[in-house]
Amino acid sequence: MLKCASFFAGVGGIDKGFEKNDLFNVIYANEIDKYPVKTYELNSEIKVDCRDIHDIKEDEIPDFDVMLAGFPCQAFSIAGYRKGFEDEKGRGTLFFELIRIIKAKRPQIVFLENVKNLVGHDDGNTFRVIMEALEENGYFVKSKVLNAMEYGNIPQNRERIYIVCFRDENACQRFQFPDAIPLDKKLSDIIDFNNLLDEKYYYTEGKYKGDIFEKLSEAMDDDDSVYQWRRKYVRKNKSGVVPTLTANQGEGGHNVCLIKTKYGIRKMTPHECFNTQGFPQDFLLPDDVSDARLYKQAGNSVCVSVIERIADAIADAYLNMEN
Numbered sequence: 368m369l370k371c372a373s374f375f376a377g378v379g380g381i382d383k384g385f386e387k388n389d390l391f392n393v394i395y396a397n398e399i400d401k402y403p404v405k406t407y408e409l410n411s412e413i414k415v416d417c418r419d420i421h422d423i424k425e426d427e428i429p430d431f432d433v434m435l436a437g438f439p440c441q442a443f444s445i446a447g448y449r450k451g452f453e454d455e456k457g458r459g460t461l462f463f464e465l466i467r468i469i470k471a472k473r474p475q476i477v478f479l480e481n482v483k484n485l486v487g488h489d490d491g492n493t494f495r496v497i498m499e500a501l502e503e504n505g506y507f508v509k510s511k512v513l514n515a516m517e518y519g520n521i522p523q524n525r526e527r528i529y530i531v532c533f534r535d536e537n538a539c540q541r542f543q544f545p546d547a548i549p550l551d552k553k554l555s556d557i558i559d560f561n562n563l564l565d566e567k568y569y570y571t572e573g574k575y576k577g578d579i580f581e582k583l584s585e586a587m588d589d590d591d592s593v594y595q596w597r598r599k600y601v602r603k604n605k606s607g608v609v610p611t612l613t614a615n616q617g618e619g620g621h622n623v624c625l626i627k628t629k630y631g632i633r634k635m636t637p638h639e640c641f642n643t644q645g646f647p648q649d650f651l652l653p654d655d656v657s658d659a660r661l662y663k664q665a666g667n668s669v670c671v672s673v674i675e676r677i678a679d680a681i682a683d684a685y686l687n688m689e690n
Contacts, residue, residue, distance in 0.1 A: 384674025425471035507539035542684035640665035
């Protein structure tokens with residue numbers, strides 16, 4: 368069994384995906400935000416190290432074989448300001464904290480996840496620096512952009528870059544990202560269209576300022592689609608899937624995913640958003656955390672079913688690297 372250490376762990380989406388494979392055992396997790404830590408610890412026996420990664424000394428981290436990290440993506444996201452490593456809040460440079468730990472711990476495998484825009488940021492220079500830093504520290508690297516609805520059997524349009532690194536060249540050569548698979552999971556498998564839910568999720572006349580309700584009522588004419596309120600207009604997802612969940616989902620009504628049911632127009636619930644990320648139906652959400660924070664946690668997380676398929680491919684490459 369390979370010991371895994373998870374950094375920028377969030378609610379543990381990457382960890383859940385890897386632990387579906389018996390080869391991997393997460394022994395350590397670090398996450399600075401106390402709210403996703405609550406969710407993580409509710410679904411795991413691990414006590415999360417809730418400190419700034421800058422403050423964590425290498426010898427305070429147990430030895431591990433696999434690094435897992437969905438390092439902060441705001442500095443690289445289309446939704447952000449595209450400042451990359453020069454991001455004034457220091458989020459872009461957090462990648463080099465991972466390099467610091469890699470140099471000290473020398474894990475056999477490194478798995479990284481980020482937004483698709485990382486690849487093209489600064490004409491590709493940001494991605495080149497990241498890849499070179501990994502290679503200079505002794506890793507053989509493969510990367511690929513995968514969409515959740517094509518590779519995770521999840522009806523969400525979510526493209527992410529996945530980076531897989533091995534110290535063993537043979538293992539890297541054996542590793543192949545999973546092939547695309549048919550999408551047979553329906554919106555009704557992750558969203559409850561049939562039951563009346565808490566009234567707080569519904570849009571009704573006069574509930575919100577302006578003419579939001581009127582615009583929604585006029586535009587939302589399909590019971591089998593997901594819509595978004597985009598500050599001033601309504602957008603329908605024409606692919607029949609959930610649009611990419613975002614960290615500001617549910618905040619101020621912007622980007623919130625909406626559905627039409629026989630009981631009226633409503634937001635997707637936080638748990639439906641976690642379903643849309645491939646988390647299991649029995650994944651627990653804390654009662655003492657606001658919906659706005661739970662929406663943020665779901666939007667910041669990963670598609671667990673995509674991670675699971677990549678983890679299986681990593682395990683296969685590792686176990687057969689001598690062949």
